[in-house]
Amino acid sequence: MxxxxxxxxxxxxxxxxxxxxxxxxxxxxxxxxxxxxxxxxxxxxxxxxxxxxxxxxxxxxxxxxxxxxxxxxxxxxxxxxxxxxxxxxxxxEQLPGDTLLPQLQSLPLGVDKVAALGAAVADALVSLHGQGVVHLDVKPSNIMFRSSGEAVLIDYGLAHHRDLPDLMQAEFRLPYGTAPYMAPEQVLGIRHDPRSDIFALGALMYFFATGTRPFGDPRTLAGLKRRLWRDPAPPRKLNPALPPWFQEIVLRCLEVKASRRYPTAAQLAHDLRHPEQVMLTARSGKREKDGFFAVLRRKGEPEMSLIDRPPRRAEASDAPIVLVAVNLDDMTPELAGKLRTTALRILERAPQARLAVLNVQKLNRIALDQTLDAEGNNKHVQRLAALKDWARPLRIEDAQVTYHVLEAVDPADAILDYARLNNVDHIVMGARASSAMRKLLGSVSAKVAAEAPCSVTVTRNRAHAKT
Structure with missing residues (x-):
């Protein structure tokens, strides 16, 4: 030295x-x-x-x-x-600007700003978890932003890497972290579950939207362990202006059992960017903390019984976001069925997968587009209904699927942009029938397959297998 x-x-x-x-x-x-x-x-x-x-x-x-x-x-x-x-x-590298710490002087922030911030941090967690890293110290002073908009997580002194020795766990019995943001399993010494970072991000969003830390700032191990059996006040009790979807998302992040949280940061980011599609449960309507007997029952359970066995490691292969691109303008019953079959096979292998069913309404490059059809029906609403009709035979839970109608001049670019923005893991789409126009302009499926940031499965009718 x-x-x-x-x-x-x-x-x-x-x-x-x-x-x-x-x-x-x-x-x-x-x-x-x-x-x-x-x-x-x-x-x-x-x-x-x-x-x-x-x-x-x-x-x-x-x-x-x-x-x-x-x-x-x-x-x-x-x-x-x-x-x-x-x-x-x-x-x-020396990043310009400051961390999120100065933002604490301006709390609470508006819900739209908190949701956008949360989605950006969730994107960063997607990247880290995909590299086998759990940060374990997500908090305002460890978050910065690049000028291009990406969130950057700093300070990896408490992190866990799935392929490297965990010296912190080997050498110390007490949990290390920042008290207001530590997940229950982290308090009990479990350091390799990526959903611990989702809990911390939920605590951060709660704090930024209400101005109050969900679990205070305990200074003792006994104080830290209160979060194993004592739930926080619902965010809407502290800030009634918050919408139900925001409370639903945040309280799901703060579930004691990691299996009841978002399975991946990608699914959390998706909900934050599409609040109108968040499936509301009893969480969204809570106005008070859980009652005395509920707390007493949880307090009487053995501590480790609250933790998933075995806890998940830093990977998300069992909970992907799957994008199914449905072309409503050129879809035969046979191809529609093949898309469903492919989607079902993926869901069977990954029961926690999230399905995003998407259609692109192609816009004219020059002519004005009409929002109503010849009968006066709204085209966007009709396409949403058609997507739900397509998905109905899948018989999956409403909370597992969302529907999206995009408007774009170039359908392939719209699909690719959605996939990049929403951390999509797998794209499923059908191949368009052979035609002179396809040969002249190229195939949407070919462009998506060539440029997608993820796996792509292209299905096609037998008659077009050689086109």
């Missing part, structure tokens, strides 16, 4: 320290410049003075292990690590 303290002008492995930007209890952040090319970065160094909490060192080791494995726009780009034998550090 290097002797003496770091300061302005210190050079470590070619990085010159220019400024101390933050002095925290577990780590310091420095603005640094790489002398070789003048590029600016952020350097993180642990607090390693005599008498400091050893968890600060272990969590820093965890972050050094995890950060080089992270990819994509939702985590800071990793540049370099420093050896503990000389001087431990992490150098990463």
């Amino acid at each position: 290097v002797k003496g303290k770091l300061g302005i002008g210190t050079v470590l492995d070619g990085f010159r320290i220019d400024k101390l930007t933050h002095a925290g209890g577990m780590a310091h952040l420095w603005s640094v410049t790489r002398e070789a090319d003048g590029a600016g970065f952020l350097m993180k160094t642990p607090v390693v003075y005599e008498g400091e909490d050893p968890a600060a060192i272990v969590s820093f080791e965890m972050e050094q292990m995890i950060m080089p494995h992270l990819k994509g726009p939702h985590a800071p780009r990793h540049i370099a690590n420093g050896d503990f034998a000389t001087q431990p550090y992490i150098v990463m």
